[in-house]
Structure formats: C-alpha cells, structure tokens
Amino acid sequence: MNKKDKILIIGAGLCGSLLALRLAQRGYKVEVYESRPDLRKVDISAGRSINLALSDRGLKALRLCGMEEKTRKICIPMYGRLIHDKEGNTFSSNYSGRENEYINSISRGDLNAILLDEAEKHENVNIHFNKKCKKVEIEKNIAHFKDYETKEEFPVIADVIFGADGAGSSLRKSYISERKFLFSYSQNYLNHGYKELEIPANKQGNHQISKDHLHIWPRGDFMLIALPNMDGSFTVTLFLSYDEGKYNFENLTSEEKITEFFEKEFPDALSLIPNIKEEFINNPTGALGTVKCSPWYYQNKTLLIGDAAHAIVPFYGQGMNASFEDVFVLDEILCHFEPFDKLKTGSSREIFDWKTVFKAYQKARKKDTDAIADLAIDNFHEMKDHVANPLFKEKRKIEMDLEKHFPMQYFSKYSLVTFKENMGYKKAMDRGRAQDKALLNLISGDDISTSLDMTKEELEIVLKKVIKETNEILKEDKIAGL
C-alpha cells in the first residue's frame, strides 16, 4: 500500500465511480476504464429511465464521500408499498413505523453522473470511456482493453486492479479461466425474467398514481411493480416466469395475448401504460441472477467489488446499496491499515500490503453480501405473494405498531436490513428471520393479541413476548449448530 501505487478500476458504473472518488479522496492515483460511452454525453439508456431504490446503507457511503446532499436532491422518497389487487383496490403498507424512515427512488443515470462529476474534480483520477476490458492477466497485473471507437486493443498495467465491472465482470471471468487458484463460484437464475414498461406523466407533467409509494401488483406467481421518476413517469417492471404458469414470457408473444393477460391480471395498470404492446414486444426480457464467489482477491494484485463480487436479484432494493457499502467497508479497512503502512519498517511493509487489506475486507464483508443475496430471494416471494397473505398482513400491522410505539426497541427485518445501516446484513438476517418466525408463530398460535387497536400496555406485552421468543429461537439455533 503506497499512495504512489497506480490503481486501475475496471468499470465506471455506480460502484466504480464511488470507489474512484473515495480512493482519490484518500490520495491514491486512480485510472478508471469503462466499456460504455460517457452517460453524461450520450443517452445510452435510449429513452428508458431505469430507477433504483436508495436507502440508508447507500446513503452512509455517499455521506462518507461528501455526496449525500447532492444525492438527496435527485431522490423521490417512498414511504411504503401501495398494493393493488385485481379489482383495482389498493392498500398501503409502510416500510417503517418510525417517521423519517423511507427509501428513495433515484435514476441510475443521474446518480452515476454526479458521482463521475465529483470523481473527475480530483486531479489524481482519470476516467476513460468506450474501453472494454477483454481479460486480465492476474499474475502480471495487466488488463487488456479494446477501444470501441478506434477498435484498437491495448494493455494497461497497474499495481492494483479493482474489478467493479458488474455482474458480467471480466476480472471474475479471468479468475475462472486462468485457473490459478481454487475459485468457488455460483450463478443462480430465477425461473422468472423481467420486462420494463412505462407509465408516462400526465399532461401536466405530474405522477398519475401516488409518487410516495413503491407500487406492487402481487399475483402469487408473478407481479408488477412501479417506481416513480422525477419527470412524473413511473418505471414499471413485470416479473414473470419464462415458461411456467398459464401466462409466461415464452407464450406472451401476440398483442392479443399480452392485452388479455394485463386485462385479466392488472386492469388498473393497463389503463396507465399506453404503449404496452410496443413496449412489451420491443423491450428485452432480462434474466434475474445471483452471483456469489470466493476468494474475491488474488494475492496483493486484484479485488472484485460490487456486483462483480456479488450480483443479487433486485427485490430488496439493496443491490446498489450493498455495492456502495462495499466502498464504505473497504474504506474502514484502509483506515485501519494505512497508519501501520506509514511506519514503513521493513517488516510492517510486508505485513500491511494490499493482500492484507483484501483479506481483511473479504473477512469483514463476505458474510454480509451472502446474506443480502439470500434476503433478496426471500423478498421476491414476499413481494409477489406474501404481501397479500392475511397472516403476513397481520404481522406487518403489529410490526408497524411496535415500531411506532417502541421506536428504539423494535426493528422489523425490513427495518434492520434497510434502515439499520450500522448492523451488518448477516446479523440483520439472522435476527430478522428469527423475529419473523417468532411473530408468525405467536400470531398463528393465538399467543398474542392482534386486536385492531391495542393500547400501549397491550403492545408492550406483545413486544416482550416477541423478544423472548426471538431470543429463544436464536439460542436453540445456536445449540443445534453446536
């Protein structure tokens, strides 16, 4: 570790640009190579607005880099889910019983742009666009790029290479193809794909449905969701099986069948999506995959970060947040080791090198990114199905009451994952799952009162039972794991 080290970051997406910014702030020399054109100059999404949910873990990392305020300006707060049934009735389900806990709809492109702008303000950062990484020679620390404009191929040598090149990471592929070490790797696809559609703004440029919610049309085996954009439109996403069920992506091939499907399942949404047929036929069907791997690093040379290390499905709204939190955790590790490095004694120079940093980073981080990957799959089932289940609704009702009346004592699984940004995902998952299990079993066994309007005293009894049962579950799991 040396501030003179030449650092190469592959990818200037959300993670790569935040990482570049943070390393530049720490004084490192950073070169960034991105395969796509500069999204601030070219509209690469071709008119499609892709939005994401930004929440407290992402904001924590943005705050570290001094980017919170600028980011907040392009955020649309979403305070809960608005659930639409087949008859067009809606009911809302807040994300938290505490005030000021909400998630934010944000444009991927706009956020990426302000991060690139900020990174480029630093003299020690250079960002190169239209340069596609073809492979990395991990033993030699050489990345090979192709320039999409000149068609030329050229190598870049660096002291350290970060692969922030997303779910299809070429650094990760090089780990697999070079076979220099035992690389554990998984790619798991859901049987569902997704397709984006649009609810445009009304004539006044305003949102046609509540912009304060994430909208869900849960239908058990599939669902539609919608997130608001700043221009008054909503980006709508259909999650549907490729080949199972009466309607699926393989058989929805005619305009008639598409209309029939939406008329039957999502009549209220259909009336808001004027170009449904064109969009359904022309927009691509995307796959939903989870990638896990280990180790993320090779010696003191390379590190995978963000989606390149852990791509997840979108259902917890945590993909970007987890990648930003990667940068936060890596920064903590650097804070820990850099002072030792400055001592520059013969032995410490060797001990506190990049390998030490990478190893400590993976040890601190891997269990948490594994957890959010699993939580995201859980939430797929929750969103498309459970949100409409009476027992689940009862649980959420109690949780909102507990959070409202005992804001310092009760945090639902959703709150632990989304708003407790200083608790790791793994701990949030373990505690959250045990708590859900406790609550669901207490409700179904009639062990707690679930009357509509409980007094604070009654709620306190519920709280104590839930905490006791949750701790019991955690204790029993621990004993069973010996």
Place this chain on the structure above:
Amino acid sequence: MNKKDKILIIGAGLCGSLLALRLAQRGYKVEVYESRPDLRKVDISAGRSINLALSDRGLKALRLCGMEEKTRKICIPMYGRLIHDKEGNTFSSNYSGRENEYINSISRGDLNAILLDEAEKHENVNIHFNKKCKKVEIEKNIAHFKDYETKEEFPVIADVIFGADGAGSSLRKSYISERKFLFSYSQNYLNHGYKELEIPANKQGNHQISKDHLHIWPRGDFMLIALPNMDGSFTVTLFLSYDEGKYNFENLTSEEKITEFFEKEFPDALSLIPNIKEEFINNPTGALGTVKCSPWYYQNKTLLIGDAAHAIVPFYGQGMNASFEDVFVLDEILCHFEPFDKLKTGSSREIFDWKTVFKAYQKARKKDTDAIADLAIDNFHEMKDHVANPLFKEKRKIEMDLEKHFPMQYFSKYSLVTFKENMGYKKAMDRGRAQDKALLNLISGDDISTSLDMTKEELEIVLKKVIKETNEILKEDKIAGL
C-alpha cells in the same frame, strides 16, 4: 423414447456403467465412451486402493439391476465409527441401534469392474475405452472424442446423450460454453484438501486395527480417517486446511514438519503408516468441491447424471450411493412413461418423449441431490469436530438407545439418510435436522433424562418428547415459510 434410439453414455465410471447396464436391461441400444483405459486390464490407480462407503441407497439400485449378491461379496461391513483421541484411546459409536444396519467399505475399482462385466454381457452395449470427450454440440447431439491411443479426434452422433462423466463433466462444460439457455451453476470448494496414505496389512495379511469400523481421528479443525480394504490394508485420508491453522498443506513441506505434525496429533496412526514421508510428499493433495447445477437436461437431447450433475464432498459416504440412486429414480420415471410411449398415438408420441422423462426426473430428484450435498458439508463438521463434543456424544448415546428399543419408531438423521433408502434425502434432511435440534435442545435444557441406564419406560418418555418437539419445530418452520 424408442428402443431403437441410439443412446450415448459419456463415462464408464460407477454411475455410467450402472446406467449402461440398466438401460441395456430395459432394451435400449447403448454406446459408452470412457476416457480412461479399461481398469480390468490396466492398473490405473497405480497401486493405490481407493475405497468408498456403500450403503442402502446404492444397494437398492444394485438390487434393481440384479447386482446385489455379487457386490456383497466384495464388501467389508463397518458397524460404526471408532474414534481415536490424541492419547491413542478409542471409543466406538455405532451407526445404528438396530442390528443389521451398517455401511460397507468397498473398492471403487472392484465394484466398477463387476458392473462393466455385467453390462458387457448385453449385446446391446458397447464400451469404448481411452476415448476422451472434448465437447458436446448440444443442439446437434454430437459428442466429440479424442482417442488417447491413436490421437485421432472423431464425432459420435446419438439420439440421446447422457453425461455420466463425473465432477469435471465435459457435457456440463458444454452447457456453460454453448450458452444456449440460462444455466444455474455452482462450484464451491472447502478450505480443506485431502491426501491419501496407507496402513498396510500385517505380515499375516490381516488388518492391524478393527476392520469392523470406520476410524476417525477428529481434531476440531482437521481429521484423519481410515477405511478397511479386502487385502488387510486401510486407506487413510487426511483432511486438512490448505492455508489456515498451525499445520496446513501449504506449510507441511518438510519431512521433519510432517513427522512433527503426526507425532503430535496422530501418534497411534503414525506408528501404523510406515511410508508416511514418501506418501505425504508424493501423493497428490486433492480438492474438496461441491457442484450443483440446473437444468440437468437440454431439450430432449442430453442429461447430466451422477457426479456430473451433483458432485458432493465425501463426508456422508453418499457420493456413489446418490449416483446409483439417480439410476434407480430414472428407471422409475422410465417405468412410468414407457407404457404411454408404446401406445404410439400421434399426440402421446410427442408428449412422452425424452424431454418429458428428463423434466420429470429432475423434478423428482433435484431437491434430494441438493439436500445430500448440504448434508455432506454438515457431516464434515460432525466428523472432524462434533463427534468429540460431550453434548453430541450424549445425543448419539440416546439415539442408539432409542433405535435399539424402538426400532420401528426412531431413526436418527444418520439412519434416515443412510438406511431409510425409500425416503428421499430432502425429507431425511428436514426431519433429521429438526430431530437433532430437538434432541440437543432437550438435553442442554435438562428436559430429558440422560442417565446412563434408562429403563424402557424412561426411554419411551424421551421418545415422546423428542417426537413432539421435532414435530413442533417442523410446524414452526412451515409457518415461518408461509
């Protein structure tokens, strides 16, 4: 599906040869290509005897093919674990409280040989050795082979191709490289590798330690095990971390250090392994990986089976058994669909094709092979660590008593997995894990008596509590999963 279909099986190992035998018995025309030489003619293990544990699921499949009797003749029954501590003290722990429940040590080579002999008795089977599959064009049903003797490459076209080509399956690699469909895939390595050593027979050609046991030297983070061979020797396997702990494969590089390690950790074993230094240095260190993937089939053309579809770590002694059970389950599916096929009406011809068989097979089988993969990892921790844990030992003691006195009512997780060959691995895992959790929590909470000599009446009370608690756990898990 047609008895005139030309079936190609890649691989004549344990799974490939049993599959060839069974398909031949069902009347199919089968061509088998194997990369290695004929192990009945060439000693390919170069003096190393590799043995495996054969148990009831494997025997069930062998019975189906009329091979049980021949197999039993080359089996050495192992009735339990014999656990060795550092001082050379031993204690035994039976695999079951029921009589006649035991596992068998068997030579991989000998078993493979009798299966090849039996398969070749059928006119409709041809086995070709020294033919290595390089890749499969899955769209065209063409497998490409290289002849290791003539060095020539040649294609084989078939109506259906089975990949029984093991953990490094070339058919599976072709699924990945051809990218014709979304292929979920994982390879996960343990941080431990393994190395084989040998305890030779004594001068009289007899076993030097009990041949009725699987021997374990559990040391928490690593372990040594030994299985008996027919010639009086034992094959010993060291399972040790590559790079963690005081002693590991990376730092055990000198004869002095190897001896120091064994003197300190396995003094009784050391005295029985005369060629330890040569063997340790010359024998390869093997990796321990788990492979899962999905789908196993491509259209009506190809199917992965055995280790090619689901390679697992060896700690439950179920790798071969699971592969043999694959053949049993596939046979059941064929039994179900073949009669329809014989009707040969226009529409049924299309419905009951190989794709229908493959899809039904994977639906029936995948959850079970996923389960045994996870159980095998559990058992790694059990064998190297838990077997020496007082709470765990108490649990096993009670389980042996329960199985002995209530042989029709109680089955430990080990028994469900190993001896209940008609219950799928998934069900065995779910029930077995819940039961372990119930027992461990009842013992640690002093909710059941664990006195040394319980009367049958006292044991019956224990049994009832365990069953009640197990069912409660399963019910609560179900509610929590909504």
